[in-house]
Amino acid sequence: MDGDETVTHWKFDFGPGTGVEGYRKVSANSTYEAITGYGFERNSLVYEKQRISEDEEWNNVQDNHENSGQANVSARLRSSFCIPLKASFIVNMPDGTYQVLLIAGDELAETVTKVKAGEGRLMLPTIHTLPGQYAEVRFSVVVRGRKLRLSFSGPAPRINALEITLANQTMTVFLAGDSTVTDQPESGYPYCGWGQLLPAQFKHDVAVDNHAQSGRSSRSFINEGRLDAIMEHIKPEDFLFIQFGHNDEKPGPERGTEPFTTYKEYLKKYIDAARGAGARPVLITPVHRRYFTDDGTLTDTHGDYIVAVRELAQEENVPLIDLAERSRILFEQAGVEGSKEDFMWVLPGEYLNFPAGVEDNTHFQEHGARRLAAQVAEAIRELRLQPLQMYLR
Helix, strand or coil, X not given: CCCCCCCCEEEEEECCCCCCCCCEEEXXXXXXXXXXXXXXXXXXXXXXXXXXXXXHHHHHHHHHCCCHXXXXXXXXXXXXXXXXXXXXEEEECCCEEEEEEEEEECCCCCEEEEEEECCCEECCCCEEECCCCEEEEXXXXXXXXXXXXXXEEEEECCECEEEEEECCXXXXXXXXXXXXXXXXXXXXXCECCXXXXXXXXXXXXXXXXXXXXXXXXXXXXXXXXXXXXXXXCCCCCCEEEEECCCCCCCCCCCCCCCHHHXXXXXXXXXXXXXXXXXXXXXXXXXXXXXXECCCCCECXXXXXXXXHHHHHHHHHCCCEXXXXXXXXXXXXXXXHHHHHHCEEEECCCCCCCCCCCEEEEEEEEHHHHHHHHHHHHHHHHHHCCCCHHHHEC
């Protein structure tokens, strides 16, 4: 199965038992191996359960459903499940965009399941089912590096079945930006960029491909070939969201730009590249840092860089998400102390990855990144960016 370019559809049945025809059976002990091409990552914490016997299940279904064939498959998929308390499931597959169908639920218990992909990209709102309910949820995910890695967690998580289908035609939102946008590694949790939590804002009709990288400016992102990498995959009618500024403000020939000259010139390269591919650029003003004045208002550390983005959006007739203004309102409403929950202000011993604690007024923890991703979604609604607006959850 490893890297088989001919396969475009994968189906998995989780839990104990003989499995359903056409589905690969996955037990709690199915550990990922390159030769099989799928399984739970080593050190995953997984249990499994089957609620009723297969014979009893088949009899009940045949007695109560006219279309017994399809009903049997559905009932058997639901009757067994894995409990992925803290687990990652890996599947080898060619790079591309995929649509994932997840069945999660339990006949007897309430369930709560969180789903992330890759390095902590939140793919869905938390899945919550009552006893006897089964959620069938879909999302789109971009695979790079020939492996799909889905991580599951929650106080009472379930995976009954997964179906993964190649869907390269899916509309994609590409993100170009810096550390405030990027997918931060799991080793840095709760450190999080807002782009990391943006996928959960969209229905399965839209995929998010986050190319943002820590430390990059509008200049260095291009010079490192990162815009070229986006252009290799972007399609007509896709979107390119562009947010830089934090590192453009830093002096030096590799990253630094001047607001009304080189900064604008580099941002225009993104606009021209997107339009040249038939895609739609969207400019985003840089998010504010957490520096308060004595009267409780935020200090604007970006200055003319914010002004320059606003001017360029008007000059080039490009939609503008003013995340600077939106974040100012968010953080001022939260206040000096409350806004620490948005930024990487972490007490010693609060998180395993930061035993000595952190006081960071630039970067976000998951709570703040989630609130900013919601602001981006709200801006899409207010701007009436079609068809993205139609596909927001």
